Amino acid sequence: MGERLQSRSPGPRGVRCAGVGKVWNPGTARAHEALADVTLDIAPAEFIVLLGPSGCGKSTLLYLIAGLEQPTSGRIMANGELVVAPAPDRSLIFQETSLFPWLNVSQNVSFGLSIRGAPAEERRETARRVLARVGLAEAIDRHPDELSGGMRQRVAVARALAMQPEVLLMDEPFAALDVQTRVKMQGFLLDVWEASKASVLFVTHHMDEAIALADRIVVFTARPGRIKAIVPVDAPRPRDLTSPASLDLRVRLTALLQDEVDRAFAEQEAISVGA
Amino acid sequence: MSSARGIGVNVGGQGGYRLPPASALFHPLLAFVRQYGPKVGWSLLSIALFAGLWEFLWYIGVADKRLLPPPHIFLGDFADQAKNFNTAKRWEIGVDPNSGPTPTEAVLITMASSTARVLAGLAIAAIASLCMGVLIRYYAIAEKLILPMVTLLAPVSPVAWLPVAIFLFGIGNGPAIFMVFIALFFTMTLATITQIDSVNRNYINVARTMGASKRQIYARVILPAVLPGLLVVLRLNLFGAWMVVLVAEATGVGYGLGQIISMARNTFNPGLVFFTIVIIGLLGFTFDFALRLLQKRVLFWLPKGQGGLSG
Numbered sequence: 001m002g003e004r005l006q007s008r009s010p011g012p013r014g015v016r017c018a019g020v021g022k023v024w025n026p027g028t029a030r031a032h033e034a035l036a037d038v039t040l041d042i043a044p045a046e047f048i049v050l051l052g053p054s055g056c057g058k059s060t061l062l063y064l065i066a067g068l069e070q071p072t073s074g075r076i077m078a079n080g081e082l083v084v085a086p087a088p089d090r091s092l093i094f095q096e097t098s099l100f101p102w103l104n105v106s107q108n109v110s111f112g113l114s115i116r117g118a119p120a121e122e123r124r125e126t127a128r129r130v131l132a133r134v135g136l137a138e139a140i141d142r143h144p145d146e147l148s149g150g151m152r153q154r155v156a157v158a159r160a161l162a163m164q165p166e167v168l169l170m171d172e173p174f175a176a177l178d179v180q181t182r183v184k185m186q187g188f189l190l191d192v193w194e195a196s197k198a199s200v201l202f203v204t205h206h207m208d209e210a211i212a213l214a215d216r217i218v219v220f221t222a223r224p225g226r227i228k229a230i231v232p233v234d235a236p237r238p239r240d241l242t243s244p245a246s247l248d249l250r251v252r253l254t255a256l257l258q259d260e261v262d263r264a265f266a267e268q269e270a271i272s273v274g275a
Numbered sequence: 276m277s278s279a280r281g282i283g284v285n286v287g288g289q290g291g292y293r294l295p296p297a298s299a300l301f302h303p304l305l306a307f308v309r310q311y312g313p314k315v316g317w318s319l320l321s322i323a324l325f326a327g328l329w330e331f332l333w334y335i336g337v338a339d340k341r342l343l344p345p346p347h348i349f350l351g352d353f354a355d356q357a358k359n360f361n362t363a364k365r366w367e368i369g370v371d372p373n374s375g376p377t378p379t380e381a382v383l384i385t386m387a388s389s390t391a392r393v394l395a396g397l398a399i400a401a402i403a404s405l406c407m408g409v410l411i412r413y414y415a416i417a418e419k420l421i422l423p424m425v426t427l428l429a430p431v432s433p434v435a436w437l438p439v440a441i442f443l444f445g446i447g448n449g450p451a452i453f454m455v456f457i458a459l460f461f462t463m464t465l466a467t468i469t470q471i472d473s474v475n476r477n478y479i480n481v482a483r484t485m486g487a488s489k490r491q492i493y494a495r496v497i498l499p500a501v502l503p504g505l506l507v508v509l510r511l512n513l514f515g516a517w518m519v520v521l522v523a524e525a526t527g528v529g530y531g532l533g534q535i536i537s538m539a540r541n542t543f544n545p546g547l548v549f550f551t552i553v554i555i556g557l558l559g560f561t562f563d564f565a566l567r568l569l570q571k572r573v574l575f576w577l578p579k580g581q582g583g584l585s586g
Contacts, residue, residue, distance in 0.1 A: 087486065094477045102502075163485060
């Protein structure tokens with residue numbers, strides 16, 4: 001744990017966002033500023049949780065770091081290089097299952113390798129290895145439609161791990177799961193993260209999830225998304241969410257979020273009335 | 276229709292190709308009957324209701340037997356009806372008028388030739404429209420150059436193409452196949468584009484983050500993702516293909532179901548018209564059934580009841 005805290009200054013590895021902003025449909029009537037002036041450094045092997053009201057641009061930041069979209073201002077560096085396009089070392093995991101239903105689990109997990117033209121044996125071997133890491137070794141030949149929601153998300157994590165990413169970008173990956181499964185998946189994710197040494201950037205609007213997972217919680221404002229506060233969490237994992245420290249943290253985060261939720265709500269009201 | 280789905284789930288027949296239950300292996304016939312029995316039963320009842328009403332109207336004298344002969348009359352004498360189906364080329368010089376297939380064979384040949392034209396037109400249109408749709412979405416310049424023209428031609432009734440078909444292909448199989456093709460090509464191209472646009476963005480983004488090129492994304496993500504929708508589109512257009520092929524055949528292709536209808540009209544033979552309608556209905560139904568089976572086989576990953584499987 002101590003090593004983790006010390007290694008926070010970003011070297012050539014890790015991700016560095018400098019003054020990042022994103023305007024959707026710029027220059028049109030539908031122009032909409034999603035992100036403004038986000039400056040954030042993510043150290044190697046650091047677990048960052050982005051917390052904020054719905055529609056505050058948290059996911060947009062993930063897409064920008066993934067390289068799927070380009071920022072309209074500022075710049076993003078990953079491993080010392082400017083992000084201009086998606087790369088296999090930055091894996092994105094989505095809220096809904098994004099497994100290809102026409103492929104079986106093994107083929108899904110090794111999809112990235114097949115894109116690179118890896119031979120069948122290597123693909124199979126990698127699939128077996130990463131599926132074992134997520135505890136789904138026996139599901140290797142099954143099809144996604146035969147798996148539960150939690151299992152599918154574990155396969156999605158395995159697919160990301162197969163690419164040996166430096167950065168795991170997770171867009172509310174457990175939001176569609178029931179509460180019990182969600183808590184299990186958080187524990188599972190922490191295990192995977194400890195073993196992989198990848199940085200994790202995890203988007204959620206669940207406070208408890210943020211408290212359970214994060215090294216640092218980045219609280220966002222609403223429309224446009226800006227960083228309102230960065231709250232470090234130093235308690236060792238697994239964390240007791242009912243401990244006094246956790247309760248303190250929850251009170252603090254609630255206060256930080258309350259204004260934003262109110263503001264976002266008021267704004268949405270105004271939009272729906274105006275429309 | 277939903278009853279058949281419920282039964283299918285019990286039997287396990289819908290996903291059974293992967294892990295066939297023992298009952299399906301040892302009693303395929305039984306499984307088949309249990310899966311499709313109720314559906315067939317309701318279909319027969321539906322037909323019986325309609326035919327019964329018709330017979331009743333004939334019985335009380337409302338339906339004139341010369342204009343609307345009831346089913347027992349136009350289906351009653353198969354041999355007599357079959358005589359009208361003649362696939363021998365008697366009009367050609369030097370051909371013995373009595374040569375050629377028997378009437379029953381002639382009925383089958385006529386059915387087969389119309390079916391073959393539908394199949395050929397459908398296959399060409401499906402492949403061409405898939406290629407065209409992908410081309411339009413793949414290259415921006417193709418979209419700019421081709422899409423307006425396709426959109427312009429899509430609403431044109433296929434009947435308007437009939438003269439063109441005859442100018443280009445004379446008479447025979449050519450114009451009939453061309454008509455089926457042209458009737459389906461434009462709408463199916465637009466449908467392909469719609470399908471491509473509605474591919475789950477996450478699938479594409481996953482492939483992109485894994486370093487897939489545009490070509491790889493089209494071949495390995497978009498193509499499999501649009502297949503279910505395209506098979507539904509194909510099924511919907513199947514009926515359109517049957518309608519168009521009759522129109523084309525009525526203009527003179529030697530023989531075919533459309534030619535029989537046309538002849539029945541010219542010789543004032545309503546019984547023959549209804550007889551042919553029954554044949555066309557049966558053929559269309561069989562086709563639809565076959566395509567649905569194909570859907571289940573090819574698109575095993577679709578959840579039941581999605582993608583038109585339950586229709």
